[in-house]
Amino acid sequence: METYLELEPxxxxxxxxxxxxxxxxLYVIGGKWKLRIIIALxxxxxxxxxxxxxxxxxxxxxxxxxxxxxxLNGFLERRVHADTPVVVEYLPTAxxxxxxxxxxxxxxxxxxxRQKLREEGNx
Amino acid sequence: METYLELEPxxxxxxxxxxxxxxxxLYVIGGKWKLRIIIALxxxxxxxxxxxxxxxxxxxxxxxxxxxxxxLNGFLERRVHADTPVVVEYLPTAxxxxxxxxxxxxxxxxxxxRQKLREEGNx
DNA sequence: GTAAGTAGTATACAAAAGGTAAGTAGTTAC
DNA sequence: GTAACTACTTACCTTTTGTATACTACTTAC
Numbered sequence: 001m002e003t004y005l006e007l008e009p010x011x012x013x014x015x016x017x018x019x020x021x022x023x024x025x026l027y028v029i030g031g032k033w034k035l036r037i038i039i040a041l042x043x044x045x046x047x048x049x050x051x052x053x054x055x056x057x058x059x060x061x062x063x064x065x066x067x068x069x070x071x072l073n074g075f076l077e078r079r080v081h082a083d084t085p086v087v088v089e090y091l092p093t094a095x096x097x098x099x100x101x102x103x104x105x106x107x108x109x110x111x112x113x114r115q116k117l118r119e120e121g122n123x
Numbered sequence: 124m125e126t127y128l129e130l131e132p133x134x135x136x137x138x139x140x141x142x143x144x145x146x147x148x149l150y151v152i153g154g155k156w157k158l159r160i161i162i163a164l165x166x167x168x169x170x171x172x173x174x175x176x177x178x179x180x181x182x183x184x185x186x187x188x189x190x191x192x193x194x195l196n197g198f199l200e201r202r203v204h205a206d207t208p209v210v211v212e213y214l215p216t217a218x219x220x221x222x223x224x225x226x227x228x229x230x231x232x233x234x235x236x237r238q239k240l241r242e243e244g245n246x
Numbered sequence: 247g248t249a250a251g252t253a254g255t256a257t258a259c260a261a262a263a264g265g266t267a268a269g270t271a272g273t274t275a276c
Numbered sequence: 277g278t279a280a281c282t283a284c285t286t287a288c289c290t291t292t293t294g295t296a297t298a299c300t301a302c303t304t305a306c
Contacts, residue, residue, distance in 0.1 A: 032294090086302075
């Protein structure tokens with residue numbers, strides 16, 4: 001369509017692919033809690049109440065919803081141990097490991113951004 | 124606190140830092156549209172209606188809101204050319220460039236995820 | 247028996263995010 | 277003058293997300 005600007009590195013369709021890919025990613029790992037939960041899982045927190053304590057501000061209802069969502073999308077396995085005290089474990093799957101680069105990039109950028117805000121606050 | 128698992132690479136405070144950093148990042152670039160708009164800006168689309176055409180599904184209201192937000196957070200510069208037909212340009216700033224790794228990681232992961240979904244659909 | 251911990255669900259409500267449709271105010275084209 | 281394009285704003289509505297509180301059901305501790 002309108003490619004009237006001198007330097008446009010991507011074609012319209014390539015640009016749309018990139019837009020869609022980022023959209024797809026945000027669709028499954030976007031939102032306030034998904035990545036936080038995934039990080040907590042990767043750190044070894046596997047029990048419901050433990051996760052709720054680890055992630056500040058999340059309610060039982062939202063945690064429950066998000067865990068179901070993450071299970072549906074293949075990011076975790078819900079393992080129920082039907083022993084005397086019923087214990088439920090949420091464990092990250094191999095697919096979760098594919099998010100490594102995303103998590104690193106986001107966490108690095110987030111730290112950098114926080115640093116920037118701190119500096120601006122001191123002005 | 125509970126470091127009962129054999130392999131826990133981060134301390135509790137390091138884990139919290141990571142959680143917070145990702146939270147900070149999602150706070151400014153999360154949501155349905157922010158990254159899409161940033162990508163469109165980086166592709167050289169700079170005018171309001173052009174952006175609206177480039178980003179499928181966004182309304183004028185939401186685009187307007189998000190542009191204000193992005194400007195406040197230093198991701199773009201709003202340049203008004205007060206010539207006869209008033210032209211407004213939205214231009215990505217140098218700070219936007221710091222998102223490079225984040226965008227690449229997200230777009231790569233998104234493509235991979237889409238591929239996975241396609242394969243599962245064919246089963 | 248009472249309190250606290252396990253893993254949640256139910257219910258009601260509030261707030262935030264996002265979407266629709268129309269309007270404004272000016273310019274340009276025919 | 278009428279239609280279309282520029283860059284939005286406004287009012288209203290729906291959907292999503294989150295909060296708060298209570299409740300189930302079972303176990304362990306005192």
